[in-house]
Amino acid sequence: MIDLKNLTIEKAHQNLKKGVFTCQELVEEYLKVIKEKNKELNAYLEIYDDILEQVEKAQKEFTDGTAELLTGIPFALKDNILFEGHKVSAGSKILENYTASYNAFVVKELKKISAIIIGRTNMDEFAMGSSTETSAYGVSRNPYDTSRVPGGSSGGSAVAVAADMALVALGTETCGSVREPAAFCGLVGLKPTYGALSRNGVIAMGNSLDQVSPFGKNVRDVEIVFDLLSKHDSLDSTSVPNNLRKPKSEKTNQKIIGVPWHLFEKGVDPIIMDNFKQSIEKLKNSGYKIMNIELPFSKYSLEAYYIIMPAEVSTNLARFDGIRYGFSKEAKNLKEVYMQSRGKGFGKEARRRILLGTYVLSHGYYDAYYNKALKVRARIKAEIEKVFEEVNLIATPTVPVLPFKLGEKLDDPVAMYLCDIF
């Protein structure tokens, strides 16, 4: 019996190295939990059938003495990251029969050091949602209270780690899709700086925003995964070149945390606000200096986001047309094939955002919405760059609300979108 609850990557690695347990024994412990809990929690959509081969390869590296820190570590993979020869559906019916034809960059990196990918996890359709309720494959449930959502869109990956069905997991985040489920499930979620991790082989939602983002039970586990995957990839033109990855030299040793208090005046649950204030006190007591900062344009970040992201969604999802791959509906002519395949293949939220994106990009609205949102985004970027001249970090609560009940926000898109505000 392995104590999965308190297991970390470093502990697992030490035990695998010393032979306290084997890769197979470790994976079997997780599979046991999956067998017991997945039916109710619906974290995984599929457990891969080649785990045994993956395990044997990892174990051999321990025998040969070539094992690295993440060798043999069981990962869960969000259903929008390509793993060659395995199904990948982005939580959508339109891709239910699709098999990945190549490996995503991050999967290549994980396979290089023989990490074990247990299976693919449930998600909001095409990562559009904050609760994992828009998946075509059923809702996932919060392991701490199964009447509540685990957050989203990477809810399946969060549940997998929180319920000990994997040691760590990869999700993807555009705005909140990893940090929010991490907060709802008591985990650490890291959205890396855009360009840190390659987007190659990740099914795109908003190209100017998407990032592969790790989940773990503690900061160190997430750091280890991030360190492995954060490198330049020539196949992603927005991947940050290696010479720009060196951390900026610290001007002072003093750590100053900026807190934009004015952004939390409205709409944050008082329980969350209290908790946030307590955390700030703890940081103060640990020697950090807290500074009130003003970010006047950041107030409009969510509005800008819900214009830019659907615009990118509507162009990205144009490729799912029932012609080259995925779900296809037989119809009398080409246009009908498009109309019906897309009409039946996409769920409610995907359709909503495609139409919204089409609207903000259409003639007559382009300047008022899309162009304006880009300008606001440029201002937000500029004001954040400026504030970082004075502070080293910026702190905000992760989510303005506590985990809500299944179905509670499903018919109120704006209420759901507000979960992404930070």
Added chain:
Amino acid sequence: MDIKDVENLAELARIELSMDEKKAILKDMEGILAYVKTIERVKVEDITAKHELHNVWREDKIEPHEFSPEFLTGQFPAAQDGFLKVKKIL
């Protein structure tokens, strides 16, 4: 926005919707647009970006990538003799 606008957008986006779906989307769109509309009130002058964005190119040289054509054609909804089969366009 009215039901006609929803129909036009659905036509542009090539998504078939039933009347009930159109009505539901109209209601949702009105709510979402009312929310994002606040951006119209924000006053922004053009600013010059501190870091200019630039295109990233790769050398135009052929590098082998392992793709199996059979694997890709096998995923076509309709195929004939190794080609993707589509409905008549004209």
